[in-house]
Amino acid sequence: MENTITIPKSSLDFLVQLKENNNKPWFEANKTQYLIELNHIENFAGALLKELSKTDVLENTSGKKSVYRIYRDIRFSKDKTPFKYYWGGSYTRATAARRGGYYFHLEKGGNSFFAGAFWGPSAADLKRIRAEFAQDPETFQKILNSKTFKSNFGTLQGEQLKTKPKGFEMDHPAIDLLRYKQFLVIKRFSDEEVLSENFLELALDAFKNMRPFFDYMSEVLTTDVNGASII
Numbered sequence: 001m002e003n004t005i006t007i008p009k010s011s012l013d014f015l016v017q018l019k020e021n022n023n024k025p026w027f028e029a030n031k032t033q034y035l036i037e038l039n040h041i042e043n044f045a046g047a048l049l050k051e052l053s054k055t056d057v058l059e060n061t062s063g064k065k066s067v068y069r070i071y072r073d074i075r076f077s078k079d080k081t082p083f084k085y086y087w088g089g090s091y092t093r094a095t096a097a098r099r100g101g102y103y104f105h106l107e108k109g110g111n112s113f114f115a116g117a118f119w120g121p122s123a124a125d126l127k128r129i130r131a132e133f134a135q136d137p138e139t140f141q142k143i144l145n146s147k148t149f150k151s152n153f154g155t156l157q158g159e160q161l162k163t164k165p166k167g168f169e170m171d172h173p174a175i176d177l178l179r180y181k182q183f184l185v186i187k188r189f190s191d192e193e194v195l196s197e198n199f200l201e202l203a204l205d206a207f208k209n210m211r212p213f214f215d216y217m218s219e220v221l222t223t224d225v226n227g228a229s230i231i
C-alpha cells in the first residue's frame with residue numbers, strides 16, 4: 001500500500017480531554033489543537049477513501065467531506081453537551097445499483113470500530129429483504145457463516161423483533177433472519193491497532209471484507225422476487 005498515513009496518539013487523547021471538558025469555552029480555548037487533530041483524521045479518511053475507491057465506487061469526493069462535524073445536534077436530546085467525543089465519518093456507495101454505506105468511529109478506550117450498515121431500511125426495502133430470506137435463507141446464511149465474516153465481524157447485528165414479522169409464522173425456518181429490522185456488521189479495533197503503522201491497511205481490509213454482505217443486499221434490493229432488475 002502506497003499510503004502510510006497513521007492516526008497519532010494525540011488525536012485520541014484530545015477526545016478524552018474533550019469528553020472531560022465538554023463545553024464551549026474549553027473548546028474555543030483549544031480550537032487550534034482541535035484543528036490540528038481534525039486535519040490528521042481528514043488525511044486518514046482521504047487516504048482510506050483513495051484505497052477503497054480502487055475496489056468500490058463511492059459518492060464521497062474527499063476525506064474532509066467524509067468526516068462528520070464534531071458538533072452534536074442537541075435540539076431533541078436530553079444530553080445538552082455540545083460536542084461528540086469521538087471521530088466519525090462515512091462513505092456512501094454510488095449509484096442505485098450499489099446499496100449500503102461504510103462508517104468509521106474512532107474513540108480511545110478500545111471503543112473504535114468500522115461498520116457496514118443498512119441502519120434504517122425503508123418499509124419497502126425491509127419487505128423485499130424478508131421475502132428473499134423466506135425464499136432462500138441459505139445464500140445469506142452462507143455469507144454469515146463464512147470464516148472471513150466470523151473472524152472479522154462475529155455475527156450479524158442490529159435491532160430485532162421480539163416475536164415475528166407480520167405474515168410469517170414463529171416456526172418459519174428462517175425466523176432468526178426474518179426478525180431483523182436493521183442489518184449491521186461491525187469490526188472493532190483496540191487502541192494499539194488504531195495507533196499502529198498498518199492501521200490504514202487494517203481499516204481497508206475491514207471494509208473490503210464487508211463486500212459480500214453489501215453485494216448480497218444490493219442484489220436483493222435492485223431486483224424483484226423473481227430476480228428481475230427494478231432499476
